Amino acid sequence: MLEKINGVIIKTHDYSETHKIITIFSKKIGKFTALARGAKKPKSRMAALTQPFIYGEFFVYISKGLSTLQQGDVVNSFRAIREDIIKTAYAAYIAELTDKLLDTGSPEYYLYEQFYKTLDWISENEDLDIPVIMYELKLYKKAGFAPFVDYCVNCREDNRPYSFSVQEGGLLCDKCKSSTDPYAVRLPDGVAKLLYMLVHVGIEQVGNIAVKRENKELLRKLLDSYYDRYGGYYLKSRKVLNQLHLLK
Numbered sequence: 674m675l676e677k678i679n680g681v682i683i684k685t686h687d688y689s690e691t692h693k694i695i696t697i698f699s700k701k702i703g704k705f706t707a708l709a710r711g712a713k714k715p716k717s718r719m720a721a722l723t724q725p726f727i728y729g730e731f732f733v734y735i736s737k738g739l740s741t742l743q744q745g746d747v748v749n750s751f752r753a754i755r756e757d758i759i760k761t762a763y764a765a766y767i768a769e770l771t772d773k774l775l776d777t778g779s780p781e782y783y784l785y786e787q788f789y790k791t792l793d794w795i796s797e798n799e800d801l802d803i804p805v806i807m808y809e810l811k812l813y814k815k816a817g818f819a820p821f822v823d824y825c826v827n828c829r830e831d832n833r834p835y836s837f838s839v840q841e842g843g844l845l846c847d848k849c850k851s852s853t854d855p856y857a858v859r860l861p862d863g864v865a866k867l868l869y870m871l872v873h874v875g876i877e878q879v880g881n882i883a884v885k886r887e888n889k890e891l892l893r894k895l896l897d898s899y900y901d902r903y904g905g906y907y908l909k910s911r912k913v914l915n916q917l918h919l920l921k
């Protein structure tokens with residue numbers, strides 16, 4: 674059945690001398706892969722349409738086996754991302770995470786909307802860490818392993834101050850910290866509340882959130898160890914992103 678599907682290309686890889694397999698995150702049917710014939714011929718229309726982060730209108734022959742991309746139009750090429758090494762690294766990171774953590778074949782309207790808006794944010798802005806963390810946390814939630822940041826994950830009471838425990842999967846009060854995970858990392862004032870917001874509100878609220886540089890770095894570090902424990906899949910794009918951070 675031939676379908677018109679709007680979506681963003683989150684992964685491409687070569688398939689034979691001339692074809693490519695592309696993975697698209699779409700609003701209509703969620704994540705799917707399709708064969709793009711002739712996409713490796715450098716000057717073909719198909720080559721232009723099948724670049725990473727292209728938002729397009731795709732005509733796809735959907736089948737139970739491998740679907741086939743017939744044709745399509747580029748709606749937004751996110752040129753600003755493509756032309757900037759830092760933006761490319763951030764976009765590649767959310768695309769790879771999405772590819773690794775999301776199952777194929779079912780629509781995810783909220784997540785798709787958050788993904789698209791995050792990509793748009795990356796394209797238009799310079800401050801990228803917090804929006805990316807927000808999207809990441811939405812994805813962890815969908816994948817079933819978001820950290821618990823509403824109150825203490827152990828006693829379920831609201832006892833500040835909090836530490837963050839990778840092992841226990843969320844916030845710990847001081848009492849529970851000493852009994853369950855003494856290595857939990859103490860969060861500076863306001864960071865527990867910030868985490869709560871990042872988990873629960875969408876990218877459209879990001880304009881209201883100002884975060885100190887050292888807190889951004891702390892959150893990044895905590896989320897990296899958290900992902901290593903629960904996410905599992907190796908992320909090539911994270912390595913690139915961390916190398917760029919070291920250069921800053």
Ligand SMILES: [Zn+2]
Pocket residue numbers: 825826827828829830832845846847848849850
């Ligand atoms: Zn507790």
